[in-house]
Amino acid sequence: MNKINEFINSGLYETLLKAVQERNVEIDNIVPFSLLDYDRERLVAARIEIEDLKALLSTNMEEATSFVKSKMQLDFDEEDEYPVGEEVIDDEKPRTINELPYYKNFLVAFLIEYYLLKIQPKELGKYLKRIRIAHASKYEDRLKELWKNVL
Known part of the structure; x- marks a missing residue:
């Protein structure tokens, strides 16, 4: 967890974060430990180390920035999430309060x-x-499509 905390407070990560903030993204600099633990679990699931991310980011900052910006523009909400005949009416759909x-x-x-x-x-x-992403295959396809556009 300390390695992740060090990484997100490094100059390398800050450079990427600043590029993303150009899109008027509000960032909370205080990260709960539980989220750092969640990141550790994701790294374990991916079977990579935080050092792998550092190395990749240090040599591919421009491409990584392009990927992140492109991903942030995508709308991953699926309108067809429910089978035909089982759609949720508008009053039952989740709404963002804040x-x-x-x-x-x-x-x-x-x-x-x-x-x-x-x-x-x-x-x-x-x-x-x-990591139990809902509709993992569809999400993978969307990421691969985004990746092709970044390249």
Whole structure:
């Protein structure tokens, strides 16, 4: 957890964070320990180390920035999430009451996906299933499409 905390407070990570903040993204610099633990679990599920992310980011900052910005523009809400005949009426759909700022560590999850797309693309689907992403195959396809556009 200390390694993750050091990483998100490093100059390298701050550079990426500043590039993202140009999009008027509000960031909360105080990260609860539980979220750092969650990041550690994601790294374990991806079977990579925080040093892998550091190394990749240090040599591919421009590409990583492009990936993160592109991903932040995507709308991952699925309108067809429910089978035909079982759709939810508008009154039952979830609504956002307040939009809270992103915690500073939010880019760790993006960087894990970036790493897998760039270095271990065959592992992306397995990773998404390990972290129990809903509709993992669809999400993987969307990420791969985004990746092609970044390249």
